[in-house]
Amino acid sequence: MFGDPGGSPGARERSEPAPGAVLLPGWLDLDAQRRLVAACREWARPPAGLHAVRMPTGGMMSVRMVSLGLHWYPYGYREVAEDGAPVKPFPRLLGDLARRAVAEAYGAALGEVAGAASYAPDIAIVNHYAHGAKMGLHQDRDERADAPVVSLSLGDGCVFRLGNTETRTRPWTDLELRSGDLLVFGGPARFAYHGVVRTLPGTADPALGLLGRLNITVRESGLGA
């Protein structure tokens, strides 16, 4: 843990912003964050590296991304990346980390959350948000499984909007996600609309050596990859 001293009035504690969604602030210590940033730099390299994404409507997403395990495109998964190269494998270490994340997030309730006890993640999407990048409200529904999504944030903070499962409109809850935070959304929150309203430039610990924000989501594809 770093940042707010534990127990102070402003300390950030575990919260459940919606049923099935669990936020564990500062879940990754600075060393673990550094290791993940270094890994993201490797994953970002070509071939099958960090790339811009064109939406079917013709516009470009403002984030750049790299997929592991299977390549995400709007709206599906395939084995070949944007440049025609095979997608990079899903690293076992990320799977172990995500299984631990789900176990710690749900604790004794693990057995009550769809796909949590048998969590078998096989894909990850790494998003890089440069200054000004954001992500509109969407559901993660290109997977064929209802197992939880594990989200890890690195670098600059952001305002993350967690909505409802029915519509793109209110009610929603705006959360601040900071470097090292873990957000797990499963069970009744698995198909909630969510997005990144804005990043908070300059809020990252300079010791991380990262410009902008990285987000890693680990998922179970259900596609038998």
Ligand SMILES: O=C(O)CCC(=O)C(=O)O
């Ligand atoms: O950057 C984030 O915190 C969310 C990313 C996201 O929703 C996604 O990759 O589907």
Ligand SMILES: [Fe+2]
């Ligand atoms: Fe998403």
